[in-house]
Amino acid sequence: MKKVVVIGAGLGGLSAALRLRQAGFEVQVLEKQSRPGGRSNVLQENGFRADMGPTILVMKEAFEEFYHSIGEDMQTRLEMVQLDPNYRIYYHDGTHLDLHSNMAQLAEAVEEVSPGGAERLFEFLGSGARKYRLGMDFVGRNFDRLTDLFNPLAGLRLMRTQAHENLYRQVARFFDGNDKLTKAFSFHSMFLGLSPFRALAMYSLITYADLSLGMWFPKGGIYSIVEDMLELAAQRDVPVRTNAAVEEICIEAGRVVGVRLEGGEFISADIVISNADLPYTYRKLIPEANRKRYTDRKLAKMAYACSGYILYLGVNKTYPQARHQALFFSEDYRANLDAIFEDKTLPEDPSFHLNIPTVTDPELAPEGHSLLYVLAPMPNLSADIDWDEAAPLVREKLLNRLEEILDPQIRQHIVWERDYRPTDWQADINAELGTAFGSLAHGFFQSSYFRPHNKARDIDGLYFVGQGTYPGIGMPMVMISSRLVTERLVDEWL
Ligand SMILES: Cc1cc2nc3c(=O)[nH]c(=O)nc-3n(C[C@H](O)[C@H](O)[C@H](O)COP(=O)(O)OP(=O)(O)OC[C@H]3O[C@@H](n4cnc5c(N)ncnc54)[C@H](O)[C@@H]3O)c2cc1C
Missing domain, CATH: 3.50.50.60 (FAD/NAD(P)-binding domain)
Structure with a gap:
C-alpha cells in the first residue's frame, strides 16, 4: 500500500x-x-464555543460531494440550518438592508433602498449566474498545461459577462451608481482577501452563489465539521497526530x-x-x-491576501432583533479598503463582519447569553503595524460601533472575551504574512x-x-x- x-x-x-x-x-x-482544524479552529471556554475562523458555509454541495465520495451521507451526520437573511448590512447612516436568499423578499428590500432597483437586481443576478457557470468550468478540474485553459464556450461567456472588468465599477453600473446597493453586492471579494476595487468582476459569482445557493450553518458551529472528520478518521485507521x-x-x-x-x-x-x-x-x-x-x-x-482582527465576545444577554450574520460598512468604504490593500495602514474607521451564531444555535453559549464574533479585515504583516499597540485601538473602535448598531450598553454585558490578530495566524498555523482567509490573493x-x-x-x-x-x-x-x-x-x- x-x-x-x-x-x-x-x-x-x-x-x-x-x-x-x-x-x-x-x-x-x-x-x-x-488541536486539528487550522484556520477552522475553535475556542471553548466558560461555556462559550466560538468558531475562530470561518463562520458560514456556501456551496454546501461541495461538502455533500465529499461525504458521498467516502460512502457517507452528510445529512445524517450534520444538522445544517439555512440562514435567512444571509446578511444584514448596516450602513453608517443608521439604515440597514437585509440580503435574503428568497428572491421576492430580496427584491422588496432592494426596492426600498432604490425604487426600480429590483429590475437591476435581476439583471445583476442573471450576469452572476453566467459568471458562476463560467467560473465552475475552471474550478472543478486539474490543470497540467496552459492549453487546459482554452475553452471557446468559456471565452464566449467571458465576453458576454465582461468578467474581466473591475468588480466595483461593474456592480456600480448594474445599480445605476447607487452607493448602498453597490457596496451590498460587491463586498464578497473580501472573502478571497481581495478589495472589490481591485478584484475582477468575475468574482460577483460569489455574490450569486451566496444568494442563489444559500448560506448554511451546521448546528454546533463550523468546528463540528472538523470533529466529524476526526471521528471518521479514527474509525478508518487514519492517524491524526x-x-x-x-x-x-x-x-x-x-x-x-x-x-x-x-x-x-x-x-x-x-x-x-x-x-x-x-x-x-x-x-x-x-x-x-x-x-x-x-x-x-x-x-x-x-501577491498576498489581507489579514484580519477578530474579537470574540461572550455577553450575558440575547438579541432577538439581531441577525446571525451582519456587515457594517464604514462611511468612507473606499478609504477603509485602501488602507488594508494599498497603503497597508490601520484603517481609521474599520468596516467589519458581525456574526452572532447563538441566533441560530443558542447552545453555543450558556443559557441567556450570546456569542459575538467581530471580524475586521486588516493589512497583512507586510504592513508596519505593531499589533500589541494596535489591537486595543481596533477593539475600542469595534466596541464603539457595536454600541451604535447593536447595544448601547454592550460593554457592561461582556463576560468573556478573546481576540485574534494577524500575528496569531502566523505563529499558530504558519500563515504566510499572517494572512487570514488564505495566503495567495x-x-x-x-x-x-x-x-x-x-x-x-x-x-x-x-x-x-x-x-x-x-x-x-x-x-x-x-x-x-x-x-x-x-x-x-x-x-x-x-
Ligand atoms: C477569519 C476567517 C474567516 C473565514 N470565513 C470563511 C467563511 O465564512 N466561509 C468559508 O468558506 N471560508 C472562510 N474562511 C476561509 C477558510 O477558513 C480557509 O480557506 C480554509 O479553512 C483553509 O483550509 P486549508 O485546508 O487550506 O488549511 P488551513 O486551515 O490553512 O490549515 C493548514 C494546517 O497546516 C498546519 N501546519 C502548518 N505548518 C505545519 C507544519 N510545519 N507541520 C504540521 N502542520 C502544519 C496548520 O497548523 C494548519 O492546521 C475564513 C478564514 C478565516 C481565517
Whole structure:
C-alpha cells in the first residue's frame, strides 16, 4: 500500500486524508498545533464555543460531494440550518438592508433602498449566474498545461459577462451608481482577501452563489465539521497526530522520501501532501537547492491576501432583533479598503463582519447569553503595524460601533472575551504574512491554471491541498481541492 503523509490537519488535509484512505492509500496526518482544524479552529471556554475562523458555509454541495465520495451521507451526520437573511448590512447612516436568499423578499428590500432597483437586481443576478457557470468550468478540474485553459464556450461567456472588468465599477453600473446597493453586492471579494476595487468582476459569482445557493450553518458551529472528520478518521485507521510540526520535507535525487519532524524524528513516505500554507511550505520546509520553480525571490514577488482582527465576545444577554450574520460598512468604504490593500495602514474607521451564531444555535453559549464574533479585515504583516499597540485601538473602535448598531450598553454585558490578530495566524498555523482567509490573493495570475498547481513540478511525490493551490480560498474550494488531488494521486499511483 502506498504510504502518504499529509502535513497539516486543516479541512483540506483532513478531507484529502479520508478520500485517499477510501481509495486505498495508507495515510497519516501530521499537525503542528495541539488541536486539528487550522484556520477552522475553535475556542471553548466558560461555556462559550466560538468558531475562530470561518463562520458560514456556501456551496454546501461541495461538502455533500465529499461525504458521498467516502460512502457517507452528510445529512445524517450534520444538522445544517439555512440562514435567512444571509446578511444584514448596516450602513453608517443608521439604515440597514437585509440580503435574503428568497428572491421576492430580496427584491422588496432592494426596492426600498432604490425604487426600480429590483429590475437591476435581476439583471445583476442573471450576469452572476453566467459568471458562476463560467467560473465552475475552471474550478472543478486539474490543470497540467496552459492549453487546459482554452475553452471557446468559456471565452464566449467571458465576453458576454465582461468578467474581466473591475468588480466595483461593474456592480456600480448594474445599480445605476447607487452607493448602498453597490457596496451590498460587491463586498464578497473580501472573502478571497481581495478589495472589490481591485478584484475582477468575475468574482460577483460569489455574490450569486451566496444568494442563489444559500448560506448554511451546521448546528454546533463550523468546528463540528472538523470533529466529524476526526471521528471518521479514527474509525478508518487514519492517524491524526497533533503537536507534530514538520520541519523538513526530505528529498533524495529529486523525489520525496519522507518528512522530518521538529525534534528529529523521520517518517518515511512515498507521497507527501502539504496542506500547510503553500508559500510557507516552499520557503521553510524545502531546502532552496531542491526548488527550481518557487525560489525565495519568486515567493516574495507573489501577491498576498489581507489579514484580519477578530474579537470574540461572550455577553450575558440575547438579541432577538439581531441577525446571525451582519456587515457594517464604514462611511468612507473606499478609504477603509485602501488602507488594508494599498497603503497597508490601520484603517481609521474599520468596516467589519458581525456574526452572532447563538441566533441560530443558542447552545453555543450558556443559557441567556450570546456569542459575538467581530471580524475586521486588516493589512497583512507586510504592513508596519505593531499589533500589541494596535489591537486595543481596533477593539475600542469595534466596541464603539457595536454600541451604535447593536447595544448601547454592550460593554457592561461582556463576560468573556478573546481576540485574534494577524500575528496569531502566523505563529499558530504558519500563515504566510499572517494572512487570514488564505495566503495567495486571487488576482488573474494567481487563479486557476496560474495558481500553484497541486502537484509540485520540480519534486516527485510532492503534492498540495488547501487554499494555497487551485481552486483556492474558502471552505468549499478547499473541499474541491481535496477531490482534485485525490483524483490525481489515484490516476498516477494506483
Ligand atoms: C477569519 C476567517 C474567516 C473565514 N470565513 C470563511 C467563511 O465564512 N466561509 C468559508 O468558506 N471560508 C472562510 N474562511 C476561509 C477558510 O477558513 C480557509 O480557506 C480554509 O479553512 C483553509 O483550509 P486549508 O485546508 O487550506 O488549511 P488551513 O486551515 O490553512 O490549515 C493548514 C494546517 O497546516 C498546519 N501546519 C502548518 N505548518 C505545519 C507544519 N510545519 N507541520 C504540521 N502542520 C502544519 C496548520 O497548523 C494548519 O492546521 C475564513 C478564514 C478565516 C481565517
